[in-house]
Amino acid sequence: MGTLTVTAKGQVTLKKDILEHLGVGPGGRISVEKLPGGRITVSAAPTGDISAVFGMLKTKGGPALTIEEMNEIVRQGWAGEAQKRTPSRPKK
Numbered sequence: 001m002g003t004l005t006v007t008a009k010g011q012v013t014l015k016k017d018i019l020e021h022l023g024v025g026p027g028g029r030i031s032v033e034k035l036p037g038g039r040i041t042v043s044a045a046p047t048g049d050i051s052a053v054f055g056m057l058k059t060k061g062g063p064a065l066t067i068e069e070m071n072e073i074v075r076q077g078w079a080g081e082a083q084k085r086t087p088s089r090p091k092k
Contacts, residue, residue, distance in 0.1 A: 014042075046078070 004012040014022075014030075022044045024030055029045035065073075 002015065002018075004014070006012055019025070019028075022030065022042070024044050029047075031043050031045040033041045033043075035041060
């Protein structure tokens with residue numbers, strides 16, 4: 001455990017080993033949550049971009065997606081797992 005120094009602007013710099021532990025590099029984002037008693041938690045912010053899901057719900061000539069299938073595609077997009085595909089459907 002280490003300590004950080006607060007600058008006159010109220011900023012702190014996280015040391016390289018902390019950033020590596022979080023898996024955050026240049027341009028990465030960090031999430032901070034305030035807890036009771038003057039404590040905080042620091043974690044890597046999700047890297048998913050909602051725009052990654054645009055166009056993923058389109059199906060060409062196939063049946064419409066169910067709400068559950070749409071929800072799964074959106075969940076994958078928010079989790080940064082987005083791919084240009086629809087969920088697999090069981091064969092009928």
